[in-house]
Amino acid sequence: MERTPDKNKQIQSLAPGSGITPDYHDLVSNFELSYKATPSTEQLTSLIHYHECFELILYVSADIEAYIDDTHYNLHTHDVLIVPPRKLHKIVYPQPQNYIRYVFYFTGEHIEKAFDSHKASKALNLFMDQTYQKASLSVREFLRINYIMRNMYEHISEDQKQDMHLLNTYSSLILQELYIIFASRPPADMTNKMLSPVEQILKYINDHYSENITLEELEEKFYLNKSYICRIFRKTMGISLINYIQHKRILEAQQMLLTTDASIINISLECGFSNLQHFYRVFKKMTNLTPNEYKKNQSRTKLGQPILLQSFKEHKT
Numbered sequence: 001m002e003r004t005p006d007k008n009k010q011i012q013s014l015a016p017g018s019g020i021t022p023d024y025h026d027l028v029s030n031f032e033l034s035y036k037a038t039p040s041t042e043q044l045t046s047l048i049h050y051h052e053c054f055e056l057i058l059y060v061s062a063d064i065e066a067y068i069d070d071t072h073y074n075l076h077t078h079d080v081l082i083v084p085p086r087k088l089h090k091i092v093y094p095q096p097q098n099y100i101r102y103v104f105y106f107t108g109e110h111i112e113k114a115f116d117s118h119k120a121s122k123a124l125n126l127f128m129d130q131t132y133q134k135a136s137l138s139v140r141e142f143l144r145i146n147y148i149m150r151n152m153y154e155h156i157s158e159d160q161k162q163d164m165h166l167l168n169t170y171s172s173l174i175l176q177e178l179y180i181i182f183a184s185r186p187p188a189d190m191t192n193k194m195l196s197p198v199e200q201i202l203k204y205i206n207d208h209y210s211e212n213i214t215l216e217e218l219e220e221k222f223y224l225n226k227s228y229i230c231r232i233f234r235k236t237m238g239i240s241l242i243n244y245i246q247h248k249r250i251l252e253a254q255q256m257l258l259t260t261d262a263s264i265i266n267i268s269l270e271c272g273f274s275n276l277q278h279f280y281r282v283f284k285k286m287t288n289l290t291p292n293e294y295k296k297n298q299s300r301t302k303l304g305q306p307i308l309l310q311s312f313k314e315h316k317t
Helices: 108-114 118-130 139-158 162-182 196-206 215-222 224-238 241-259 265-272 278-286 291-296
Strands: 032-039 054-061 062-068 069-076 079-083 089-090 097-104 134-136
Touching: 032 139, 054 139, 062 079, 069 079, 069 134, 079 162, 097 139, 097 162, 108 118, 108 162, 118 162, 139 162, 196 215, 196 224, 196 241, 215 224, 215 241, 224 241, 241 265, 241 278, 241 291, 265 278, 265 291
Parallel strands: none
Antiparallel strands: 032 097, 054 079, 054 097, 062 069, 062 089, 079 134
């Protein structure tokens, strides 16, 4: 009989010859795999958050919803979902269920190791593309990826002296299989999709975060009462509209700090802050760092660690 991985077992590894057991991510800093099984009796909390790396979720058993940036997904058993780095997202659990999934975190550096130089850039662009974030797998596709993930996880969980070459091979195989699956499918047609009011508001924020967004403007744009807008947004996303806009702006500012030489004042203006002092205050509140400190301190979080928008409590992906 096939053995099922232990529920929510933590991934750890023994450093050869060291005599100590460090966290798994300390040995393999560009990928990490976990298996999570949540029974229907356990209450799940939906919290909007983001990661500094890619997150790949293979749903073994699920009937849930997800918001990634401004896109809503219905997710079911045998679906696979990619969440790119620094994308605000939230998992919604509409009903009690046995929720089982593999969660695989990986970085752009691991993509470069998994493919040759020509295909690596294609894979990176594909995994970042909004129209390729979800796929419903055939039985054959699911069994193939599930087999690789299960074997990789069992090796991590059971073997004290882990073969890092084997783990790298498993993790590269996951990305290669994923690339084949998504590259063989047409991009999702986002143009004809009927959007809910919250999805329309999220899309508007993503397109206009650099501008001054007011409730009056949204009321006029979407023909909805501003009190209703605030109420449905908080009910759906678990965070106030104003808070979400601020976090979106700070995320974009972080990206500019790490990838451009723009001055802090120009970054603040580009990200919708008309007042530099206000930008510093919001940035420090949300990151516990000043913009200058953030730019100097790029290794802030453990691989896959969720960065929550309202609290730093542990949550389930």
